[in-house]
Amino acid sequence: MNMIPTIVMKELTEITRDRKTLFFMLALPTFVMPLLFYGVFTIAKKMAVKERDRILRVAVIGEGDLNQIRGLYADENRFELLDDVNQNAVKTMIRNEELDAAVVVPANYLKQMADGFQVEIPIQFTGASQIDMVFDRVSEPLYLLSEELSKQRLSDLGVTFSLKQQAVLQPLVAKKDSLASSRERYGEQLGAFLPYIFIIFTFVGAIYPASDLGAGEKERITLETLLLSPVNRVQLVLGKYLVVALAGVVSAVLSIISTSASMVYFVKTMEGGKVQELAGFLGSIDTMDFVQIGLLILPLAAIFAAVLLAISIYAKSYKESQTYLMPVQYIVLVPVILSTLPGMKLSYQTALIPLLNVSLASKEIIKGTIDPLQYVLIFVSTLVIAVLGIIFCTKWFQREDVLFRN
Amino acid sequence: MIEARGLEKVFKIKGKRGSKERDSSDPRDEGKIFRALRGVSFRCDKGMVLGLVGPNGAGKTTTLRILSTALTPTKGSIIIDGEDYSLFPNEIRRRIGFLSGTTGLYPRLTAREMVQYFGRLHGMEGKALNHRMDELFERFGMQEFVNERNDKLSTGMKQKVNIVRTLIHDPSIFIFDEPTTGLDIMSVTVFLDFLTESKHQNKTIIFSTHSLHEVETLCDQIVIINRGISSFAGTSAALKQEMGEKTLERAFAKQIEQRESMEGAA
Numbered sequence: 056m057n058m059i060p061t062i063v064m065k066e067l068t069e070i071t072r073d074r075k076t077l078f079f080m081l082a083l084p085t086f087v088m089p090l091l092f093y094g095v096f097t098i099a100k101k102m103a104v105k106e107r108d109r110i111l112r113v114a115v116i117g118e119g120d121l122n123q124i125r126g127l128y129a130d131e132n133r134f135e136l137l138d139d140v141n142q143n144a145v146k147t148m149i150r151n152e153e154l155d156a157a158v159v160v161p162a163n164y165l166k167q168m169a170d171g172f173q174v175e176i177p178i179q180f181t182g183a184s185q186i187d188m189v190f191d192r193v194s195e196p197l198y199l200l201s202e203e204l205s206k207q208r209l210s211d212l213g214v215t216f217s218l219k220q221q222a223v224l225q226p227l228v229a230k231k232d233s234l235a236s237s238r239e240r241y242g243e244q245l246g247a248f249l250p251y252i253f254i255i256f257t258f259v260g261a262i263y264p265a266s267d268l269g270a271g272e273k274e275r276i277t278l279e280t281l282l283l284s285p286v287n288r289v290q291l292v293l294g295k296y297l298v299v300a301l302a303g304v305v306s307a308v309l310s311i312i313s314t315s316a317s318m319v320y321f322v323k324t325m326e327g328g329k330v331q332e333l334a335g336f337l338g339s340i341d342t343m344d345f346v347q348i349g350l351l352i353l354p355l356a357a358i359f360a361a362v363l364l365a366i367s368i369y370a371k372s373y374k375e376s377q378t379y380l381m382p383v384q385y386i387v388l389v390p391v392i393l394s395t396l397p398g399m400k401l402s403y404q405t406a407l408i409p410l411l412n413v414s415l416a417s418k419e420i421i422k423g424t425i426d427p428l429q430y431v432l433i434f435v436s437t438l439v440i441a442v443l444g445i446i447f448c449t450k451w452f453q454r455e456d457v458l459f460r461n
Numbered sequence: 462m463i464e465a466r467g468l469e470k471v472f473k474i475k476g477k478r479g480s481k482e483r484d485s486s487d488p489r490d491e492g493k494i495f496r497a498l499r500g501v502s503f504r505c506d507k508g509m510v511l512g513l514v515g516p517n518g519a520g521k522t523t524t525l526r527i528l529s530t531a532l533t534p535t536k537g538s539i540i541i542d543g544e545d546y547s548l549f550p551n552e553i554r555r556r557i558g559f560l561s562g563t564t565g566l567y568p569r570l571t572a573r574e575m576v577q578y579f580g581r582l583h584g585m586e587g588k589a590l591n592h593r594m595d596e597l598f599e600r601f602g603m604q605e606f607v608n609e610r611n612d613k614l615s616t617g618m619k620q621k622v623n624i625v626r627t628l629i630h631d632p633s634i635f636i637f638d639e640p641t642t643g644l645d646i647m648s649v650t651v652f653l654d655f656l657t658e659s660k661h662q663n664k665t666i667i668f669s670t671h672s673l674h675e676v677e678t679l680c681d682q683i684v685i686i687n688r689g690i691s692s693f694a695g696t697s698a699a700l701k702q703e704m705g706e707k708t709l710e711r712a713f714a715k716q717i718e719q720r721e722s723m724e725g726a727a
Contacts, residue, residue, distance in 0.1 A: 073569060279526075280564055284579060285582070
C-alpha cells in the first residue's frame, strides 16, 4: 500500500504550522531581497546625492602666487575656500574633518606654466570612504583649466582646428567592438549573482523542515512509534524527503520571483545612461528562461533534501542537527564561488559536478547561450546523486545505532 | 500469544562513549561490546498481563523494543500467535500496540489528526477509520479536546491521545514500556483503567514497570530481568514463597541480590 501521500500530507500539515519553518521557507525568500535592494539602493542614492551637493571646504596652499588656482574655487555653492590655513596643520585638519581637501600649488607653478611644462598639483584628501567624491569634485576645476590651457598651447603651435587638436593629442584610439550582446555581457554578471540567491534559499528553506522531520522525531520521542507502524521504511523516508525538497523548492521559487521583481522595479526607478541598456537586457530574458532556471531548483532541492535529511536522521536532537548543518551552509557556497572564477564554464565535465553545474547553467541561461544537452546532463547526474542519497537515508533509517543513538 | 525464546542483544560501543556511566562490575560490559541481553525467555498468553520488572539498566526496555520490532535480537526468537515474527515484521506490527510513558505526540497536530495519521499508517481509511476514532474518543471522553493541538493538551489528555493512538488499529498484543513513569495521578488512573479493560477483552499484555504495587494488582505473571537475564518467571505469590518473604518488594530485592552474588561467585 502506498503510504507516501499520507506521510507527505501529515508532514506538510505540521511544517506549515511551524512559525520558524514558515519564516525561513516563505517570509525570508519573499521579503529579504526587496528589502535588501530597497535598503542598499535608497541609502546609496541618498548618500551619493548628499556627497555630490555638499559644499566642500577647500584650502589652496603653496608658496607662489595662488590667485589663479584660488579663483577656480570661487563658486560658493560648491566650495568654501578657507583662508590663512597653516600649511603644517593641513593634514591634521583633513583627518579631523575640518577641511575636505587641500590643493598644493608648487612654488614655481606660474613660471613652469609659462615655459610650457607640465605641472603636477597634488590634492590632499582622506579618500577612505567608498562614495568619496572629494577628489573628483576638487580636481574638476583643475581639469577644466588644464583643457583650456592645452587648447591654448596647441593654438600657439598653430594647431587650431579642434579635430586636429584631438589628433595631435591622441593619434591612435583603440575602439572596443565586442561581439557579445548586451544580454551576454550583463548575463555574465547577473548570472553569477542569481545562483547565490536561489542556491542559498533552496538550502535555507529546507533546513528547518529537515531538522524537524528527522531529529525532531527523535527529540519528541515520536520516532519509535512511527517505526512500529507497518509501513515500509523506504516509503517513510521518501515521504519525508519529498516534503523537505518541496520546502526548498518553494523557498527558492519565491526568492527568484522576488529578486527578479525587485531588480525590474529598481532598474525602472534608476537614472543614468546605462538604464536603457539594462532595461533592454532584463526585457530580453523571457518566460522560458525563467522556467529553465526554475527547473534547476529541482536538482538542487533533490541533493539538499538528501544531505539534510541524512544529517538530521543521524542527529540525536534538533539542536545537534542544527550544529551539524552549520558547516554545510558554508560548503554549499564553495561551488557558487568557483562558478564565478575566470574561465569556469559549463562543459560536459562540469555538468556532472553538483551545485557547480547549476550555478554555471544559470549563467548560461541568462546569457542565452545554454547548451540543451549539458542542461539535460545536469538533471541526469543529479538524479543519480539524489537516488543514492535516498538509498543512504533509507539505510540510515534502518540502522539501530543511528535511530537509537541516544 | 507472545513468546520470547533465549533473546540476546549485543550493542557495539563506539569510542569512550558512556564509559563514565557504565558499571565496571557489570559482566555484560566487554569493552567494545555490551551484552544488553544474555538470555531472556518468557511466554504471555491471551488475556494475560505479564509484568517485566528489574533494576535500572537490567534490559527491560531492550527486551520490549525487540518485542515491538524496533530492535532485532542478536540471538533468539520471538513467536507471536505461533509465527516467528522476524519473517513477517510488518504483519506483526499490525497486531502490536506499543506505548511508553515517554512516547511523544506531534505537537502541531490535533489529537484527531494524530490518531487519524496512525490509523492510515495501519491501512485504515474512510468511514471505518472515522467510526473507530469516534468510538474511541467517546470511550475515553475526549470529544471536547480532539480538535485541540497536542501541544495545548494537559499530561492526562496527552496520555489519552497516546492510548487511543495505540488502540486505533485494534491490536491483539499490547507492549508497554514503563507506561506510568512520569505521569500524574490522573494520567496513571486513565492508563490503569485502560489496562484492566484490555485484559478483560482477552488482549495479550506485557509491560515493564518499577511499581511493584501495579505488578501485584494487575499482573498474572512476573518476569524478573537482571543484568540481561530473565532470572525469574512466575506469579508474585510464587516469588514471595520462593524467597520466603511476605512483601513483593523484599522478595524482589532478595532475588536480585541472590542472583548477583551467585554470578559474582561464578
